Amino acid sequence: MLRERQRGGFEFTPGYRDVPAARGAGRVAASLERRMAFYITTPIYYVNAAPHLGHAYTTIGADILARHMRQRGEDVFFLTGTDEHGEPVAQAAEREGVSPRELADRNAQRFRDLMPRIDVSNDYFIRTSDPRHKKRVQEIMQRVHDNGHVYKGIYEGWYCPRCADFKTENELGPGNTCPIHKIPLDKEREENWFFRLSSFQEPLERLYAEQADFVMPRQRFNEALSFITSGLNDVSLSRAKIRWGVEVPWDPEHVFYVWFDALLNYVTALGFAHDGKDETAEFWPATYHVMAKDILKFHAVIWPALLLAAGLELPRHLFIHGYLLMKDASGEEHKMSKSLGNVLDPFAVMDTFGTDALRYYCFREVSFGQDGSVSTATFGDRYESELANEFGNLASRTLAMIGRYRDGVVPEVDVDPALADDFEGLTDEVSELLDRAEITQALERIWQRVRRLNRYVEERAPWQLAKEPDRAEELDVTLRSLAEGLRVVTVLLWAYIPQTARRLLAAMGRLEDDGGPTPRETGVPALEIAGARFGAEPGGFEVQRVPPLFPKPQ
Numbered sequence: 037m038l039r040e041r042q043r044g045g046f047e048f049t050p051g052y053r054d055v056p057a058a059r060g061a062g063r064v065a066a067s068l069e070r071r072m073a074f075y076i077t078t079p080i081y082y083v084n085a086a087p088h089l090g091h092a093y094t095t096i097g098a099d100i101l102a103r104h105m106r107q108r109g110e111d112v113f114f115l116t117g118t119d120e121h122g123e124p125v126a127q128a129a130e131r132e133g134v135s136p137r138e139l140a141d142r143n144a145q146r147f148r149d150l151m152p153r154i155d156v157s158n159d160y161f162i163r164t165s166d167p168r169h170k171k172r173v174q175e176i177m178q179r180v181h182d183n184g185h186v187y188k189g190i191y192e193g194w195y196c197p198r199c200a201d202f203k204t205e206n207e208l209g210p211g212n213t214c215p216i217h218k219i220p221l222d223k224e225r226e227e228n229w230f231f232r233l234s235s236f237q238e239p240l241e242r243l244y245a246e247q248a249d250f251v252m253p254r255q256r257f258n259e260a261l262s263f264i265t266s267g268l269n270d271v272s273l274s275r276a277k278i279r280w281g282v283e284v285p286w287d288p289e290h291v292f293y294v295w296f297d298a299l300l301n302y303v304t305a306l307g308f309a310h311d312g313k314d315e316t317a318e319f320w321p322a323t324y325h326v327m328a329k330d331i332l333k334f335h336a337v338i339w340p341a342l343l344l345a346a347g348l349e350l351p352r353h354l355f356i357h358g359y360l361l362m363k364d365a366s367g368e369e370h371k372m373s374k375s376l377g378n379v380l381d382p383f384a385v386m387d388t389f390g391t392d393a394l395r396y397y398c399f400r401e402v403s404f405g406q407d408g409s410v411s412t413a414t415f416g417d418r419y420e421s422e423l424a425n426e427f428g429n430l431a432s433r434t435l436a437m438i439g440r441y442r443d444g445v446v447p448e449v450d451v452d453p454a455l456a457d458d459f460e461g462l463t464d465e466v467s468e469l470l471d472r473a474e475i476t477q478a479l480e481r482i483w484q485r486v487r488r489l490n491r492y493v494e495e496r497a498p499w500q501l502a503k504e505p506d507r508a509e510e511l512d513v514t515l516r517s518l519a520e521g522l523r524v525v526t527v528l529l530w531a532y533i534p535q536t537a538r539r540l541l542a543a544m545g546r547l548e549d550d551g552g553p554t555p556r557e558t559g560v561p562a563l564e565i566a567g568a569r570f571g572a573e574p575g576g577f578e579v580q581r582v583p584p585l586f587p588k589p590q
């Protein structure tokens with residue numbers, strides 16, 4: 037999954053390279069031994085409306101993986117951004133009576149501002165209206181043209197302007213509507229450039245046969261494969277009717293169909309993200325493209341075919357998560373979307389409960405990879421019972437007891453072997469799960485230890501031990517073990533709840549907390565995953581009490 041850092045020129049390879057299916061502990065061990073490149077992307081979001089929780093969800097998921105990999109010492113590149121061309125944006129601009137450029141500038145800024153607000157540590161934010169992106173799209177597409185993969189023809193079909201996609205007959209909703217947006221489709225007929233997708237049927241089938249984890253989870257792999265084996269038709273590559281897009285270099289009357297321009301962002305961004313430095317050789321191919329299932333077909337079928345046509349390497353994995361759903365008044369579940377207007381406002385949640393609470397809730401409540409409902413009621417339950425009562429209380433009482441019974445110094449004794457047993461293998465397990473982007477399962481493993489630590493407090497009853505002077509050693513071991521357990525779970529939780537983890541590790545004297553936004557924090561020894569092993573750090577350090585980490589909202 038992770039590949040060794042490669043150096044050298046930006047090579048156009050004739051096909052995809054086989055990736056040995058390194059799995060499980062071997063991969064974790066390898067990544068602990070040497071630095072690896074880890075390139076992760078989110079979809080680039082349409083600027084036809086403001087961001088909502090669905091966008092935040094994907095981006096936080098990618099952020100959790102990026103942060104975890106940085107803790108492993110990997111060389112991480114994390115990309116997000118906005119998709120600004122094409123009909124969805126042009127039409128939204130027309131409705132609002134502004135130019136597409138004005139609408140794109142306004143909404144791209146909202147997406148850009150969202151990132152620090154949700155503590156997302158992206159390395160770059162790409163906008164497809166950036167001239168550097170457009171130039172690179174033209175170069176790559178010219179290559180696709182020169183390699184003989186395009187031709188001119190007539191297109192006739194049902195088109196959804198919101199999806200910017202032509203629908204096949206078996207994708208049509210009742211009365212020729214879009215199954216996603218529920219709006220009537222337009223019957224379009226025009227002269228277009230076509231991409232010979234059909235000629236990639238065999239190479240794509242081979243890719244799926246040889247790379248069983250190209251699309252994850254398995255259900256999405258099967259969906260993509262069955263789409264391929266049911267027969268691929270050529271797809272429209274350009275549009276002549278709209279001007280808001282990247283000009284086709286060999287036929288400037290046309291602009292590229294927005295999906296071609298959009299997909300290529302994953303490659304183009306590496307060429308200019310950090311001024312003057314082309315990082316393509318270091319980071320391409322991507323380790324993970326993360327997205328929801330609505331755009332599976334583009335990424336699992338068209339994208340690899342396009343890369344093959346351009347002679348570029350294929351990404352290692354696509355991780356396809358489910359939809360966040362919300363119930364309507366009648367109790368029926370719907371995909372949360374801006375067009376259906378049924379969104380849980382992430383900003384309101386964060387204003388009241390903090391960013392970490394939102395980050396935690398999304399990945400605890402909805403298993404990453406599955407659809408799941410979100411609601412203010414289940415948010416409130418998890419906030420109170422898990423964040424405040426289980427984790428917050430564990431932290432407060434551990435630090436308070438060390439303050440009360442040992443003057444705030446963690447005793448310098450060995451940890452309790454019984455608790456050590458329960459933590460055995462935790463860090464590798466979490467790393468292996470996150471290697472497969474199993475964010476919810478990894479969180480569950482960490483949370484089991486949070487619960488174990490709470491049970492340990494009850495079992496050991498330190499307040500009781502403190503009353504019996506001849507049991508002082510037992511109290512030492514108990515407090516030291518609790519502090520160590522708390523440290524380990526906090527380091528592992530850092531990728532999920534970075535602000536709280538930082539506050540807590542600062543209270544334990546492990547790192548500084550200036551109270552500002554949570555930076556990328558690479559090369560901070562206290563956060564390294566290698567140190568997140570129970571018993572890895574000696575006692576003898578001072579801790580401070582913390583105010584409630586997840587207070588009752590006012």
Ligand code: ME8
Pocket residue numbers: 078079080081082083089090091093094119298299300301326327328329330331358359360361371372373
């Ligand atoms: O499709 N649940 O942009 P988009 C979970 N520009 N995730 C959700 C969601 C929900 N209810 N709603 C949105 C586009 N998302 C194209 C992509 S990529 C080269 C071009 C997330 O603004 C999820 O990641 O419609 C989904 O795939 C994406 O937003 C769609 O964003």
